[in-house]
Amino acid sequence: MTKILIIYTGGTIGMVNDPSNGMLIPFDFQQIKENVPELNRLDYHLDVHSFHPVLDSSNIDPEIWKVLAELVYSKYDLYDGFVILHGSDTMAFTASALSFMLENLSKPVVLTGSQLPIGEIRTDAKENLITALEIAATKENGRALVPEVCIYFDAQLFRGNRSIKYNSEKFEAFRSPNYPILAEAGVHLQFQKNYILPAPNDKLNLRTNFNANIGVLKLYPGITPQAVKAITDSEVDAIILETFGSGNTTTAAWFLDSLRTAIHRGKIIIDISQCKKGSVQLGRYETSRELQKMGVVSGFDLTFEATVTKLMFVMGLKLSAADSRKLMEKSLRGELTND
Secondary structure (H helix, E strand, C coil): CEEEEEEECCCHHHEEECCCCCCEEECCHHHHHHHCHHHHHCCEEEEEEECCCCCCHHHCCHHHHHHHHHHHHHHHHHCCEEEEECCCCCHHHHHHHHHHHEECCCCCEEEECCCCCCCCCCCCHHHHHHHHHHHHHCEECCEECCCCEEEEECCEEEEHHHCEECCCCCCCCEECCCCCCCEEECCCEEECHHHCCCCCCCCCEECCCCCCCEEEEECCCCCCHHHHHHHHCCCCCEEEEEEECCCECCCCHHHHHHHHHHHHCCCEEEEEECCCCCCCCCCCCHHHHHHHHHCCEECCCCCHHHHHHHHHHHHHCCCCHHHHHHHHCCCCCCCCCCC
């Protein structure tokens, strides 16, 4: 029998109404089949690991990512797949982080959640949970069909490190702006096999040494030297530079000098676009040519969530600045397109 481990971290999906006061409270996921009787019709062996206490996803941080990765790693040989129930607000960050922590992953790790609590009549929670379990259990020729970290939400399966949350009011909460969906759930589950990562042959490797000492500098017209220097002159080890269009910035001398000084002090600066769709192309316009010359790294079409987690991961490897820059521009888990 297919064995799936459900990991409940918290979030809207696990909430029910307290009849005494009408407030939302988490239910005991150990009794999940009582709350979701449809699960009895799935021919799977389901085990549940619940966080105590459960966490709002706004409180998820690199230490929790480490706990999740270590849990998957320790239970890896016991289960065919893993479903992580998680609040939607930071789900894309967690999915991206896990993709880097779980090197040579050959089993599905599917994150899902919901916009409405599981006890609501119109909830999206049951469908998201049931289909996530089906995806985690799906095999082809005896091997997992989706051997990567994914997000399943509202009938679509996304690569985790290509996902963003873009809507807080509709069931369609996530998008993958620069990469096709991996599967769609209609009458049947339709998998886009060409877009799914191939299963590695090497043994699963756990990498949890993240360095979270990074800064974010989001540009806007009229940004002041004081605002820029608050980041570039700080003690962070690396900076995410959120630029315009295909990677463009102001060419003001004071701005470029601030970046050069930061790079000279050993900081890594990675350029990603504020646009959700498209890719950074350093050197295409004059406004990004100087960035390329001074050693700013191209983030290509990385999402912000993937940039944050990948940068923490790469900085945690404690490589030279040159090697770290190379890794940031290389696709490690299918997180970017650089051709």
